[in-house]
Amino acid sequence: MSEKPLLLEAHEVAKHFGGVKALHDVSLTIRRGEIYGLIGPNGAGKTTFFNCLTGLYKNEGGYFIFDGVKLEADAPHKAAAVGIARTFQNIRLFGNMTAIENVMVGRHLRTHAGVFGAISRNPATRAEEGAIVRRAEELLHYVGIHERAHDYAKHLSYGDQRRLEIARALATEPKLLALDEPAAGMNGTETEALRVLVEGICRDGVTVLLIEHDVKLVMGLCERVAVLDYGEKICEDVPAVVQKDSRVIEAYLGGSVA
């Protein structure tokens, strides 16, 4: 296990909703090029952590350092701009747009045509538009749903919708791809295909942060895993160690293990 350089450092991130402490001083580090798992029982604060990281929520305490720079993640589009892309637990696609259009929206961030370009259709805009379409097609190929490119997002199967969401996130050229329970509701075959896809994404140079319920998937896929329980990090290590940690077992099974 070589020491890869750090990509993300979370320092004592805290967030509460009224009296409920959703995140209690959570610190963790993600290294460049790894697949990092974030697990924990329902309501442990995994998605809250995600939302703080991606600027959807404002954390009350702590801060993130991403790629050596402190995140001013007060708006989601800024998080996306520095290179953090995400998917959602409950898939959020643009349902009435086609699959390829969804991915094309993902290119918004890395393209520049404004109103005048759109109206005048000057050569620069046309070239950019062509590049957007080509890149979107490539990404659909990459996640394996190019045959459905011109179908409306909401007519895709569940597994394909997950893939489309990943393609759309990749279109923003992220350094860190944060996947919120991508395997939720998938059957064994679909989960296996997802595992292959995530491994491929990581191999192609994108660091992956994975929130997951499917412990088997996380243990097989992730290099390191952090476990959250009641908003606190109770463990962070390689999967083999995490699996045997007594606090983790307790958190998952409830009560002490006799």
Place this chain on the structure above:
Amino acid sequence: MNGHLKRRPVLIPGQRPWLGFLLLAAVLVAVPFVAALGGQAWVRIANFSILYIFLALGLNIVVGYAGLLDLGYVAFYAVGAYTYALLASPHFGIHLPFWVILPLGAGLACIFGVLLGAPTLKLRGDYLAIVTLGFGEIVRIFMNNLNAPINVTNGAQGITLIDPIRIGDFSFAQTSTFLGVSFSGPQKYYFLLVALALLVIVVNMRLQDSRIGRAWQAIREDEVAAKACGINTRNIKLLAFAMGASFGGIAGGVFSAMQGFVSPESFSLMESITILAMVVLGGMGHIPGVILGAVLLTGLPEALRYGIEPLQRGLFGRMIIDPESLRMLIFGLALVLVMRFRPAGLWPSSQRRRELAESAD
């Protein structure tokens, strides 16, 4: 690219599109002459239909594309109209040419659009509607009361003797003859309006199928996901308001010049609602639908105005119901029926139809 081509509106369906366009052009050219047979009043009605097409397509950017319900659109129309009126009338003794004032009016309306947009960015749906409604009323009330201490707008009396649009010695207000054909003032305005309407149609089409258009659509579909995709939703929404508003401003300027008179009465809430109704009734976000909506909602009340009296006399030999109230009754009934039986509008885009069909399930 099929997805894009599919979405482009087809004005005349058919195997030979150029034939359709030729036919359309012939009809467009013939309209003012055919209308003139019934009197210049009908040419004016045609002009207003086109002015409303222009307005409705401007509002379509805000409501149809970005999905922001704007009930105060007429405020921008008013800003454009008053800009023209103040800078080209004896009221201040300023007589600037139209090609200075129209862009100025568009720019001012654009600033007003951003002014309205900025505080309402976090609002959606009904809340946004209420705020924009208030904004529209504020502008109208300002126009009504800005005659003291300094007389800016001349209050409820409005501004009269506004200059017509003039290019050199060529005035749009008088009758002139080209190639042996005599063109009346309204007929000349008709061609000017058609040119402007074609411009706004092209702008609408191109915006829809662009990076900005996709961003608007994404915001309409799911704002959180749009943000996560890196779209600066604040700027993109402001852009929609600004674009829509500047079209309203241009329409206002032309309206001023064409009428020669503006007063706050022309910019009531009812006007905003009518323009919104054109967009919704025709088919939100679908250019041919919006055009149809605008033509119907301007033409139908006028047709009823001229048609009801003779009809009643013919049927009963005398007037039974006051034509004015019957006209609004029929108009309202038509709106209700359309929305009941064609909720996506008379001529919706395939997309909008699908949205509604599935939300009804």
